[in-house]
Amino acid sequence: MNIGNKRKSSAIIIGAGIAGPAMAIQLQNLGMNTEIFESRQGHEINQGLFLGITPNGLNVLRDFIDIEKLKEEYTPGKMIFLNAQGKNIGELDTKYQKKKYGAETIQVKRAAISFELRKKVANRGIPLHYGKKLVQLFQNNNGVIARFADGTEKKADFLIACDGTHSVCRKILFPDAPKPVYTRQLSTGAFVKMDDMDQHFGAIHMTFGKKAFFAWAVSNQGDIWWFNNFYRENEPTQEEISSKLQEEMKAYLLKIHCEDPEPIYDIIEKTEEMFAYPVYEIPSLPKWYKGNICLIGDAAHATAPHIGQGASLALEDTVVLAKFIHEQSSLIEAFEKFQQLRQPRVEKLIQTARKVGNNKSIPNPITTFFRDLFLKHFIKMEIKKMDWIYGYTVDWKAPLQLSEIYNN
Ligand SMILES: Cc1cc2nc3c(=O)[nH]c(=O)nc-3n(C[C@H](O)[C@H](O)[C@H](O)COP(=O)(O)OP(=O)(O)OC[C@H]3O[C@@H](n4cnc5c(N)ncnc54)[C@H](O)[C@@H]3O)c2cc1C
Known part of the structure; x- marks a missing residue:
């Protein structure tokens, strides 16, 4: 599909988790008509515990919602590491983050982020339909039709799948793709x-x-x-x-x-x-898009929660995809560039999360001894090595560099 006349384009968003509402707002900013369809009922959507949102995610989120409002109930992201005897073996402060990235990691209830995003969606007049479980997709050169479990259908020019780890959109587009x-x-x-x-x-x-x-x-x-x-x-x-x-x-x-x-x-x-x-974990997908449909957030690349990047990555996706849709003359080019840019970054983060998860689970006397001894010094060295994760921002005016991820 050619998206030259963007202001008249319409988009279906599947999923009202974190990526869905943010994506709908990004597309509306481009002048498009968007509608969100969510399988859960309104009262079920507040499920979940709390999430870490790191500076890279906060720097996207602040464009939509008031971060201070989110902080009405939160815990700070500073970490104190303790050994099994309760001894402080290292601290990871977030002051460096504030200075360097303009935002500090916080933990907030998932329901609170979801609520604030959905409130913004409502204020913007973007329709959000609950109880709409996507079950089938059809597409041709003219657009996409989404069919829901209640038998209703919706037609639009393109569709962004934000339906999470067990994405039905992914299963329909790529039936042979590896399962989570x-x-x-x-x-x-x-x-x-x-x-x-x-x-x-x-x-x-x-x-x-x-x-x-x-x-x-x-x-x-x-x-x-x-x-x-x-x-x-x-x-x-x-x-x-x-x-x-x-x-x-x-x-x-x-x-x-x-x-x-x-x-x-x-x-x-x-x-x-x-x-x-x-x-x-979703094994790496060869393609995140097909025709007029593109997967983002957990639907494309679920990460283990050990480094608290699931929501932040989903938010980053929305701004990068919106920018490519804005810049490219066709959707397929926008989707292609989106995957080229995002996949190396998210896969590097998935590896990092896996390593952190393994370190948490297997106490071993020798590694414990060295960990207690060196963690403080290690943290000091590592703090700056996190720039590639937390310092990620998208400058709307500057071209995105497809090679940037390899430099870190
Ligand atoms: C109920 C729930 C609780 C969570 N709790 C935590 C937590 O405590 N800690 C943590 O770190 N992460 C949690 N996560 C994951 C975290 O929210 C995501 O990793 C992250 O926010 C990425 O967001 P996303 O929008 O890609 O996916 P998600 O936030 O998972 O959103 C996907 C949305 O799509 C909807 N959906 C799924 N299938 C369909 C369909 N067929 N048709 C229409 N809509 C559909 C889902 O109901 C959901 O609202 C939770 C996710 C969910 C769904």
Whole structure:
């Protein structure tokens, strides 16, 4: 499809997670008509725990929403690393981020980002339809037709699939593509009410416990937000997660953290409802687009949550794709350039997340000894090496350099 007459183009967005609403706003900024279709009902969309948003994501997000509003409930991104005896073995401050990238990592509730983005979408007059599960796609030179489970259809010039890790769009476009692989890990966590914890506000306590890793922080509202990983051979269903797995996970966590420094055991004991999010990886996809349809966010490249990049990468995708659609004369060129630019970056990040995940899970006496000894110095050296992740910005006026990722 030629997109010379962009102002009249129409786009369907599938998914109202993080990428969907942001993409719809970006396209509306180009003068296009966009509509979002989301499979969940409005009240279900607030599911999820909390997410880290790093400067690269915040620098996209700030164009749509007031970051201070998001910070009404948050935990700061500073990290204090502790060993199994509770000894501080290193700190990773975010002051450098503020100075260098103009924003500091924060953790916020997924529901809060989603709410603010959807509010912006509503203010912009972009229609968002709930309970619309995409089941089929048809396309030809004139555009795309999306069919939903309730039998309704929508036609537009092109479609951006923001339907997450288990993307139906991906399955339809590329039926032979590898499926998401369950990594035998659940990302678990919860919000817990505990008295007298306010003095611990200011940092995430990343503890390399005796048998496993555990992280906790105090929010500006005085609540505990914690996360860690739970290992389970068989992929659980959502029903198992909300029923029998709750007890299983709690008993297991209490057992493996019983010798770890305070207040870890107490936090787990006081946890009433645990959130568990099975971690998947999508093997590299040869193509992210076909005809008038392009995948972005987790639909194209789900990453494990160990370095908190899922949402930030999805947000980056929206601005890069919008810029290419704006600059290129055809959609196919825009999609092609988008994948060329984004794929090396996200795949490098996926590798990084995998390594971090492995380091959290296997305490070994020799590596533990060296980690405790050298972590402080290592962090100092590493802080600047993160520029390629956190310093990523898109200058709307300057051309995007397809080679930029290889320089880092
Ligand atoms: C319920 C939920 C809870 C999450 N909780 C966490 C968390 O606690 N911590 C964390 O790090 N990450 C979490 N994530 C993942 C994180 O939000 C994403 O990695 C990241 O934001 C990338 O965003 P995305 O928009 O690409 O995908 P997502 O945020 O996953 O959004 C995809 C959207 O598409 C919708 N959708 C899926 N299939 C269809 C279909 N066939 N038709 C229409 N709509 C469809 C989904 O309902 C969802 O709203 C969660 C994701 C979900 C869906």
